[in-house]
Amino acid sequence: MRILLDAMGGDNAPDAVVKGAVLAAAKTEDKIALIGPKARIYELLAAECPDGIPQNLMIFGADDVITNDDAPVKAIKTKPNSTIVTGLNILRDGLGDVFVSAGNTGALLAGGLMICGRIKGIDRPAICSWYPNLNGGVSMLVDAGANAECKARNLLEFAFMGSVYMEKVLGRKSPKVGLANIGAEAEKGNTIVKKAYELLSESDLNFTGNIEARDFTTGKCDIIVADGFTGNIILKLSEGIIMHMMKILAGDIPAEMALKIKKLSDYSEYGGAPILGVSRPIIKMHGSSGPKAVMNGILRAGEYARQNVVGIIADQIK
Amino acid sequence: MRILLDAMGGDNAPDAVVKGAVLAAAKTEDKIALIGPKARIYELLAAECPDGIPQNLMIFGADDVITNDDAPVKAIKTKPNSTIVTGLNILRDGLGDVFVSAGNTGALLAGGLMICGRIKGIDRPAICSWYPNLNGGVSMLVDAGANAECKARNLLEFAFMGSVYMEKVLGRKSPKVGLANIGAEAEKGNTIVKKAYELLSESDLNFTGNIEARDFTTGKCDIIVADGFTGNIILKLSEGIIMHMMKILAGDIPAEMALKIKKLSDYSEYGGAPILGVSRPIIKMHGSSGPKAVMNGILRAGEYARQNVVGIIADQIK
Numbered sequence: 001m002r003i004l005l006d007a008m009g010g011d012n013a014p015d016a017v018v019k020g021a022v023l024a025a026a027k028t029e030d031k032i033a034l035i036g037p038k039a040r041i042y043e044l045l046a047a048e049c050p051d052g053i054p055q056n057l058m059i060f061g062a063d064d065v066i067t068n069d070d071a072p073v074k075a076i077k078t079k080p081n082s083t084i085v086t087g088l089n090i091l092r093d094g095l096g097d098v099f100v101s102a103g104n105t106g107a108l109l110a111g112g113l114m115i116c117g118r119i120k121g122i123d124r125p126a127i128c129s130w131y132p133n134l135n136g137g138v139s140m141l142v143d144a145g146a147n148a149e150c151k152a153r154n155l156l157e158f159a160f161m162g163s164v165y166m167e168k169v170l171g172r173k174s175p176k177v178g179l180a181n182i183g184a185e186a187e188k189g190n191t192i193v194k195k196a197y198e199l200l201s202e203s204d205l206n207f208t209g210n211i212e213a214r215d216f217t218t219g220k221c222d223i224i225v226a227d228g229f230t231g232n233i234i235l236k237l238s239e240g241i242i243m244h245m246m247k248i249l250a251g252d253i254p255a256e257m258a259l260k261i262k263k264l265s266d267y268s269e270y271g272g273a274p275i276l277g278v279s280r281p282i283i284k285m286h287g288s289s290g291p292k293a294v295m296n297g298i299l300r301a302g303e304y305a306r307q308n309v310v311g312i313i314a315d316q317i318k
Numbered sequence: 319m320r321i322l323l324d325a326m327g328g329d330n331a332p333d334a335v336v337k338g339a340v341l342a343a344a345k346t347e348d349k350i351a352l353i354g355p356k357a358r359i360y361e362l363l364a365a366e367c368p369d370g371i372p373q374n375l376m377i378f379g380a381d382d383v384i385t386n387d388d389a390p391v392k393a394i395k396t397k398p399n400s401t402i403v404t405g406l407n408i409l410r411d412g413l414g415d416v417f418v419s420a421g422n423t424g425a426l427l428a429g430g431l432m433i434c435g436r437i438k439g440i441d442r443p444a445i446c447s448w449y450p451n452l453n454g455g456v457s458m459l460v461d462a463g464a465n466a467e468c469k470a471r472n473l474l475e476f477a478f479m480g481s482v483y484m485e486k487v488l489g490r491k492s493p494k495v496g497l498a499n500i501g502a503e504a505e506k507g508n509t510i511v512k513k514a515y516e517l518l519s520e521s522d523l524n525f526t527g528n529i530e531a532r533d534f535t536t537g538k539c540d541i542i543v544a545d546g547f548t549g550n551i552i553l554k555l556s557e558g559i560i561m562h563m564m565k566i567l568a569g570d571i572p573a574e575m576a577l578k579i580k581k582l583s584d585y586s587e588y589g590g591a592p593i594l595g596v597s598r599p600i601i602k603m604h605g606s607s608g609p610k611a612v613m614n615g616i617l618r619a620g621e622y623a624r625q626n627v628v629g630i631i632a633d634q635i636k
Contacts, residue, residue: 134563213554241559242559
């Protein structure tokens with residue numbers, strides 16, 4: 001596999017990305033191509049590898065950067081030499097197997113759609129996000145914010161794509177799908193959710209019914225399905241509460257305990273989450289990713305490509 | 319004021335309700351009418367008041383109870399002698415000024431609508447909920463679950479009604495209204511939220527723009543406006559995370575700190591929240607209310623009625 005890595009994406013780029021790439025290169029035989037300003041990346045890489053740059057690390061030049069302040073669609077159109085556009089072009093052309101970035105999520109989504117296109121049969125792609133639970137495990141939240149407006153059919157597609165990913169990449173057999181709702185009963189919720197409940201019930205997925213917000217953190221489901229508006233609120237609210245709680249507790253709890261809580265909003269070890277529904281594999285890492293998170297993102301991306309998740313989704317949706 | 323109190327509502331009824339009524343009776347000159355099975359309530363009351371039952375406490379008989387398992391609309395129709403139906407009938411007839419209950423929220427809402435009716439000009443009533451923040455203050459969340467489906471106009475009404483309540487009952491001058499959304503910019507969110515942003519901007523309310531989920535716990539706004547689906551998810555998710563966090567931390571943090579965190583999901587001291595939009599004042603207390611919470615609910619209810627919030631809403635919406 002050849003993994004395309006946005007060297008300039010995220011708050012700690014390019015340093016953390018280069019360091020993460022070096023860590024990953026020692027753990028995989030996949031090829032890792034850093035995409036960024038060649039001279040600068042080479043310099044960082046050389047400094048990081050005094051004994052020589054690993055064979056499976058390479059650099060593809062791209063001199064421009066899409067920042068988080070850039071409007072996604074406009075940026076894709078006006079920054080052809082950005083790392084994201086360059087990476088996605090290479091991905092589309094088959095010269096790379098998966099694109100990994102900690103950069104502008106909206107630009108990754110828009111660029112994925114504009115450059116690589118949708119999987120045929122999938123109406124709307126989704127941004128996935130890991131949702132750690134209090135038993136130390138993790139669920140996947142789909143959609144975490146790509147689609148503020150959804151149809152019931154979209155929620156079914158999210159559940160389906162999430163199930164393929166969780167089964168193939170995380171090895172969860174027959175992953176449990178829960179529908180985020182305001183009650184356990186089938187007749188609860190708004191029109192879209194009620195209709196989605198029906199569609200999910202009729203599907204071949206392992207649909208376990210509605211999941212109430214009180215249970216999001218219990219690890220009851222492998223996949224929590226929501227429209228992008230609700231999903232984004234779930235994600236940001238959870239992060240917000242845990243972050244604020246940490247402030248209240250700071251200094252008053254043992255370090256070990258603080259770490260345990262911090263992990264609840266720490267997605268780094270899960271290695272970024274996929275943008276599902278685009279015709280080529282894309283992994284979005286958290287903007288604050290450090291070297292270890294980048295390493296995990298790269299390793300997970302290799303698995304994502306190797307398991308042919310996109311191909312399986314495309315085949316089964318036909 | 320005469321406060322009508324559902325003696326049989328909530329997990330700890332009737333004991334906690336009777337105790338709360340006795341506590342409140344000592345703090346107010348308002349009359350408090352306990353609604354429940356006469357003999358049983360009298361017995362509890364007598365036991366609680368060995369030196370005699372306070373002059374401002376009385377009992378209205380009602381022998382049936384609507385439980386949390388009852389379907390709201392059906393229960394209102396088939397249990398005419400329940401404490402909720404009895405209380406709402408008395409309220410409608412003007413023999414009481416406000417109805418307070420820790421019972422079935424759906425039944426209170428349905429009963430309020432069926433028995434007392436809507437405020438003219440208000441399309442949909444809302445269930446309010448207190449949302450404590452990490453600075454020790456509290457915001458009000460409207461709607462916390464009455465309307466799984468909303469129009470933009472409804473959100474404007476929620477904001478308006480919440481503003482009147484916060485100003486009149488909590489004494490917050492020109493209370494700040496935030497619209498729960500997935501981004502700060504005006505163009506963020508789904509169709510309904512975008513339209514609501516416009517309506518709020520054009521209104522006379524102190525609209526401070528969108529509020530992102532990360533800021534719900536910061537006390538940035540006095541009123542957080544959301545459709546009932548989103549609002550209910552916000553409320554239950556917040557409760558869930560804090561509850562689970564407390565489990566993780568149990569025993570590892572100082573008692574004082576634990577209390578501070580527990581307060582974040584403890585609405586008892588705010589004395590129940592109003593159901594706004596019904597033509598007569600109704601306060602819903604948390605199902606798990608103990609005596610102190612009931613006391614606060616009663617005191618707040620007196621203020622709610624005294625400030626003529628419903629009358630002001632009705633006048634201004636014309």
